Amino acid sequence: MDAHAVNNYESYAEFYDSWQDSWPESVMTPCVNMLADIAAGRPALELAVGTGRIALPLSQRGIEVSGVDLSESMLARLRRKPGAEKLSITQGDMADVPFEGPFGLIYCVASFEYLLKQEDQLRFFVNVEKRLATGGSLIIQTIIPNDAIFSNDFRLNRMSDLPSGDFEMASVMLMGVKGDPVNQFLDQRIMVLGEKPKVFHHKIRFVWPNELDLLARCAGLALHARWGNWQRDTFVSTSRLVISEYRRA
Ligand SMILES: C[S@@+](CC[C@H](N)C(=O)[O-])C[C@H]1O[C@@H](n2cnc3c(N)ncnc32)[C@H](O)[C@@H]1O
Incomplete structure (x- = not known):
């Protein structure tokens, strides 16, 4: 690969x-x-x-x-x-x-x-x-890796990890990660939501x-x-x- x-x-x-x-x-x-x-x-x-x-x-x-x-x-x-x-x-x-x-x-x-x-x-x-x-x-x-990553769903941040209160931001980044414990892969999707939304896909071992x-x-x-x-x-x-x-x- x-x-x-x-x-x-x-x-x-x-x-x-x-x-x-x-x-x-x-x-x-x-x-x-x-x-x-x-x-x-x-x-x-x-x-x-x-x-x-x-x-x-x-x-x-x-x-x-x-x-x-x-x-x-x-x-x-x-x-x-x-x-x-x-x-x-x-x-x-x-x-x-x-x-x-x-x-x-x-x-x-x-x-x-x-x-x-x-x-x-x-x-x-x-x-x-x-x-x-x-x-x-x-x-x-x-x-x-966090063991939550090995559950069957892509996970986004827990609500408790998100900042509280109302504020304005130029963009928001969300990261979802799926883990494969046998092959030791982490499949990461990084979503950047802003003026020009983008999704990046990264795979690591x-x-x-x-x-x-x-x-x-x-x-x-x-x-x-x-x-x-x-x-x-x-x-x-x-x-x-x-x-x-x-x-x-
Ligand atoms: C998350 S960035 C980290 C860059 C830098 N070390 C830092 O801490 O800011 C990962 C980098 O690894 C590079 N990279 C990935 N696979 C590589 C390889 N096989 N050889 C050299 N660079 C590689 C990517 O192009 C990217 O620049």
């Missing part, structure tokens, strides 16, 4: 960029802080760099950042942003890790699950291991943390640390976010 054929990032780029503008500083700053700490002045590579949400602020911290992404539309938006000229960017498949390295930090945020086959996820780890500098780290942010560790181990990497958020809180069984750091075994 070709992820590019299933997931249309080309029309998604504009929406992603306007959506990411609404990401609070409180989410982005700890993420960039942690990555800058781990890079410790060494070159960094972002796998699935998107429109530069993380690569640009990381580069502003004085880190030499490279990035790869499958989508030319995402990269086109990134290239138009101030500071993009300092990045080394290429279009390609993150599983190929199309850079020589070595990198002190290789990271992948909110994207690893777009590799829809286990063999591509393994290839990702094998190629990352070859590009890591001695003592270098791989950081991956993945998700733990989620991984439990223990599968991630096994994939890493098959590539000669070992889990070094794991957190439940970018503030470095301990990962616990109720965490929804998984931030894993791997180093050479």
Whole structure:
């Protein structure tokens, strides 16, 4: 199954960029802080760099950042942003890790699950291991799916998750997710209701943390640390976010 054929990032780029503008500083700053700490002045590579949400602020911290992404539309938006000229960017498949390295930090945020086959996820780890500098780290942010997703219906937010009161908005985003627990797929429909309503369809292959560790181990990497958020809180069984750091075994 070709992820590019299933997931249309080309029309998604504009929406992603306007959506990411609404990401609070409180989410982005700890993420960039942690990555800058781990890079410790060494070159960094972002796998699935998107429109530069993380690569640009990381580069502003004085880190030499490279990035790869499958989508030319995402990269086109990134290239138009101030500071993009300092990045080394290429279009390609993150599983190929199309850079020589070595990198002190290789990271992948909110994207690893777009590799829809286990063999591509393994290839990702094998190629990352070859590009890591001695003592270098791989950081991956993945998700733990909510078990409600595996019921038979597409689910929208529970009413209790919606803001209360009357207010005006330029657009509304609704997300429905259907889970396939056997093949580990999540089928996501993102509906953006506004002046020009749009529906995006995304499919991902989620991984439990223990599968991630096994994939890493098959590539000669070992889990070094794991957190439940970018503030470095301990990962616990109720965490929804998984931030894993791997180093050479
Ligand atoms: C949700 S965005 C995240 C972008 C960025 N990491 C961030 O946190 O803002 C997912 C990105 O993964 C990219 N992508 C999906 N499959 C890919 C692949 N096989 N190789 C490289 N990029 C891929 C998409 O084009 C998209 O830019």
